[in-house]
Structures are given as C-alpha cells and as structure tokens.
Amino acid sequence: MEDILRYFLNVDVALATLPALLQGFWVTIRMAVGAVLLGIPAGLVIAILRAYRIPVLDQLLVLFMDFFRAVPSLVVLVIIYFGLPYVGVSLSGESATVIGLGLVLSAYAAEIFWAGIKTIPLGQWEAGLSSGLHFSEVLAIIVLPRAVRLGIPVLTNRTIAVAKGTAYGAIISAEEILSVSLSAQQTYANPTPLIVGAVLYLAVFVPLVQLSRWIERTYTIRM
Numbered sequence: 001m002e003d004i005l006r007y008f009l010n011v012d013v014a015l016a017t018l019p020a021l022l023q024g025f026w027v028t029i030r031m032a033v034g035a036v037l038l039g040i041p042a043g044l045v046i047a048i049l050r051a052y053r054i055p056v057l058d059q060l061l062v063l064f065m066d067f068f069r070a071v072p073s074l075v076v077l078v079i080i081y082f083g084l085p086y087v088g089v090s091l092s093g094e095s096a097t098v099i100g101l102g103l104v105l106s107a108y109a110a111e112i113f114w115a116g117i118k119t120i121p122l123g124q125w126e127a128g129l130s131s132g133l134h135f136s137e138v139l140a141i142i143v144l145p146r147a148v149r150l151g152i153p154v155l156t157n158r159t160i161a162v163a164k165g166t167a168y169g170a171i172i173s174a175e176e177i178l179s180v181s182l183s184a185q186q187t188y189a190n191p192t193p194l195i196v197g198a199v200l201y202l203a204v205f206v207p208l209v210q211l212s213r214w215i216e217r218t219y220t221i222r223m
Contacts, residue, residue, distance in 0.1 A: 013192040017184040021193060024180035025200045031097050031176060032163040032204065038102030039162065040155070043109020044148070050114055051139055061110070068107035073165040076100040081172035093174030097166060105162040112155050116147030156212035164205060177201055 046061050068076065077100040084091060091099065120143045128138035170179035181197030 008191055008195055010188075010190055010192040013184075013188045013190045014196050017180075017188070017193045018196065020180050020184060021177065021196055021200060024175055024177040024197070025204070027094060027169075027174065028166050028176040028200075028204055031094055031101070031166045031169060031174065034098035035101035035105055035163060035166070036159055038098065039105025040109050040159070042102065042106035043111075044113050046106065046110035047113035047117060047147075048139065048144070050110070051117055051143075052135075065107045065110050068104050069111065073101060073104050073162065074168045074171065076104055077165075077168050077172055093169055093172040094176075096172055097169035097174045097176075100168075101162055101165050104165070105159060108158045108162065109151075109155055112151040112158065113147055116150040117143055119150060120146060153212075153216040156215050160205065160208050160212055163208070167201075177204075 046065065050058055050061055077097055080100045081091060081093060081096040084096075124142055125138055128142045129135070133141065166174075166176055167178045169176045170182065173179070177197045177200050181193045184193035185191055
C-alpha cells in the first residue's frame with residue numbers, strides 16, 4: 001500500500017505539477033469549446049446547403065462529410081499540423097486541434113441535421129409552400145427548428161465523443177492535459193501526474209456527460 005501511494009498518489013509530486021496541469025486543463029477546455037463552436041454551426045450550414053439540392057455542391061458536401069467521418073481524428077490533426085506548413089500555413093498545436101476536431105464534428109453534425117431535415121414529412125413542406133412561403137422560408141421557419149430539435153440528443157453524444165479528441169493534441173504539441181501529464185511524469189519519474197490528469201479530464205467531461213443526459217431526457221419527453 002505504501003508503494004502504491006508513493007508511486008501513484010504521491011502528494012508532493014501532485015502539488016509540484018498541479019500548476020502546469022491546471023494550465024493544461026484550461027487549454028483542454030479552450031480546445032473543446034473551440035471545436036464545438038466551429039463544428040456545430042458549420043454542420044448546420046452544410047445541412048442547409050444540402051437542402052437546396054445543388055448538384056455539384058451537394059456532391060462536394062457529401063464528399064466532405066464522408067471524408068471527415070471516415071478518417072480518424074488523429075490523422076486529421078496530424079495532416080493539418082504537419083502537412084499545412086508545406087503550403088505555407090503553420091498552425092500551433094492548439095489551433096490545429098481546434099480546426100481538426102471542428103471539421104470532424106461538422107461532418108457528423110451535418111449528417112445529424114440532414115437526417116433531421118429528411119424526416120420532416122413532405123406534407124409539411126407542401127403546406128408551407130402552398131401558404132405562400134418561399135422554399136427558404138419554409139426551410140427556416142418550419143423545417144429547421146424541428147430538424148435541429150430532433151438531432152440534438154444524438155448530437156450531444158457525438159459532440160462529447162469528438163471533444164474528447166482534445167487528448168490527440170498531445171501528439172502535435174498542444175499543451176493540454178495529457179501532454180503536460182506525460183511531460184511531468186517523465187520529469188519526476190512518477191505516474192502521479194497521469195492520475196491527476198485523469199481526474200482533470202473527469203472534471204471536464206463528466207459535467208458534459210450529465211448535460212447530454214439531461215438534454216436527451218428533455219427532448220425525448222417533448223417529442
């Protein structure tokens with residue numbers, strides 16, 4: 001028991017590394033929030049554009065969605081961080097993580113919103129058009145509110161899954177929780193920083209999981 005405390009729950013090591021880990025904690029939050037703020041609105045825009053059924057654009061959007069849903073998030077981040085400098089665009093690890101995860105989330109969000117749009121009965125479209133509304137007005141006033149509402153429970157779970165990809169930022173030098181924990185673990189030759197890092201991840205994502213369950217219950221009852 002004494003060895004376990006010394007190696008995995010070393011108070012001195014935990015206190016010494018806590019300031020750096022807390023900085024990583026805030027970086028993780030910034031990246032997760034940034035990816036969500038980028039990904040969900042972009043996904044909604046993609047779904048709206050698909051509703052107009054513009055042939056070439058629709059095919060390009062489907063290709064975008066399929067690519068970012070099929071390629072692992074880590075690969076996307078590596079391509080952005082290590083590939084873009086070859087075309088003159090250099091991003092920090094934090095920015096590359098936000099953009100990469102935002103793109104992945106936008107692809108999933110677009111598919112979820114698009115599925116919601118397709119579930120709206122044709123009669124509601126026809127009723128809106130027959131009342132004198134233009135296609136865009138029917139889409140904005142009648143279809144989108146219900147489609148978004150239908151997609152929210154699924155979207156919250158997908159958002160959490162993608163947001164947890166902030167840990168991939170450690171691979172591309174983003175100073176998030178895992179990166180700082182690994183560095184501290186090597187410095188002190190003690191795994192305690194990894195344990196503290198795991199606790200900080202729980203502090204970030206457990207509230208999100210609880211929030212997603214609340215949203216699921218709320219919208220399931222109302223639908």
